Amino acid sequence: MRITLVCFAVMMIDGFDTLMLSFVAPLLAKSLHIDHAALGRVFGGGFVGTVFGGLIFGPVADRFGRRPMLLVALVVTGVFTLACAFAQSAASLAALRFIGGLGLGGAIPAVAAITAESSTAQRRSSLVILMFIGFPLGAVVGGAITAAVMMRFGWPFVFLMGGGFALAVLVPVLLVIPSAPAAGGREPRNPSVFGTVVGDVLADGRLVPALAFWFGTLACMILSGFLVSFMPMILNFNGIAPDRAALGAVVLNLGGITGALLLSAVVGRVGPFGPVAISFACGAGLVFALGRVIGAGNAAFGMLFAVGACLVGGQLTIPAIASRLFPTRVRAAGIGWTMAIGRIGSIVGPTVGGILLAQKLPLDTLFAIASLFALCGSLGIGLVARRRPRDRSDPDDQHAPSSAIPLPHLEAGHGKH
Known part of the structure; x- marks a missing residue:
């Protein structure tokens, strides 16, 4: 639990x-003219x-x-966030945010893999979901702190505060997190960082479920990026x-935190795949109904x-799904690439949303189109549930068809699956 709490703080x-x-x-815009x-380029840089x-740090974490x-990710984040205060x-601010963003994106696959590998198979998905709730909670708490201090101390102080927090958490990481993951020694490591990593990530029957998972992740993150960016304006x-x-x-986001907490209780019993697919479908x-009540006040x-609760809460389970789909030897790479694809969706969502809003579509039509992205997410996760390789060490797979074949028959006739 101490490891999970440290990862939650990260x-x-x-x-x-x-x-x-x-x-x-x-x-910042007023101060630096x-x-x-x-300002859009500064946002884009980060x-x-x-x-x-996410793309780079995941495979490197699997190797080293x-x-x-x-x-390394925390040092990069801390140092270059501190430097932003002096931009x-x-x-210069865009360049610093880009380099700092390398650390921000690189921390996620590491903490997700560490949390997954420090827990039992029964609790893995639930703990990874609970750990990842720290991300929106950090945004909410950080926003409240920023609102309280930025007018008094100025915008540079906020960057100093964020960079200082990133460097301060190095101490509990060093003291609490072990030098090797709990399950890391049970599977061979990749012989190279990037040479065969794509093949390793998609090997052993993971090609179709991984592509379906990434498609579903991208679709839902596009929708989320649109809603978070434009909902205040639409209201x-x-x-x-x-x-x-x-x-x-x-x-x-508060609904997302609530939904993730509810899902964490469910997936601890039945696994994440079915519940998340249902959550996205709901x-x-x-979203379709939202377009018809958007002007109805409360x-x-x-x-x-x-x-x-359904969409953002479901998205907060994505690292847990990735930790179940990808085995230990490529887990950080799989999680890192998944989160990178999700970040791309967060960038594309506001762009696509802006284009659709510029067309002056009726809101019911706009939200009907938006609901299709959530449906695509549900279909993607549902396909993962049907096509992913089964793991006999996973309690949720004990009654799967591939696990129902008697062990002697497997050893005599099929050798390896």
Whole structure:
């Protein structure tokens, strides 16, 4: 449990550092005389950095160990977030956010793999979900802290605070997390970092389920990126005051935390695949309905909470699903690539949403289109459940068809599956 708590703290810092630019953007733009286009490039630099961080750090963590790469990711995040406090231009800030983003994206596969491998098979999915709740919680808590201090101390102090937190967590990581993952010695490590890693990740029958999983992840993250970015604006356009409309994204994320907590209790009993596919399917129906009540005041906020519980809550289980789909020897790579694909969806979502809003589509039509992305997510996760390789060490697979074949018959006739 101590290991899970340390990883939870890392995810809180990751969530805060990822979104801190959103918190201070108005002050920063005014102080550095940054226009909207330049500010967009600053945001983009950080997001692109997190994509590359997940792609690169995951395979390296499989090769050289989870803890060393987590320490490197935290140092990179801390140092370059601190440096942002001294940036004098949009270009320098974008470059610093890109490099810092490498660490932000690289920390996630390491902590997800560490949490999965320090737990029993029965508790693995639940603990990974609970650990990952630290990300939105860090954003919520960090936003509250930022609101309390940024007007008094200025925007540079927020970057100093975020970088300091990232460096401070190095101490519990060194003291609590073991130098090797609990299950790391049971499977051979990759002979090279990148040479055969693609083949290893997709080997042993994982090609179809991995592609389905990544497709579902991308679809749902596109939808989430759209909702989080534009919901306050859409609510405001439909007669809700700006201060209340701004709560739309908060309600969505609070619903996500609640949904993830509920899902963690369910997946501890039956595994994550079926419940998450159902959650996304329910989310599709709720998004469709949201387009018809968006101007109904409090009813819209209640629906937003439910959408967040199904969609954002389901998305918070993605690292848990990845930790179940990919075995120990490629687990960090599989999680890292999954999260990188999710980050791409978070970038694409606002872009696609902006294009659709510019077409001035009726809201019921817009949300009907949006609901299709949630449906695609449900279909992707459902296909993973049907096509993933079965693991006899996994309690949820004990009654699967492939596990029902008597062991002597397997050894005599089939050797290896």
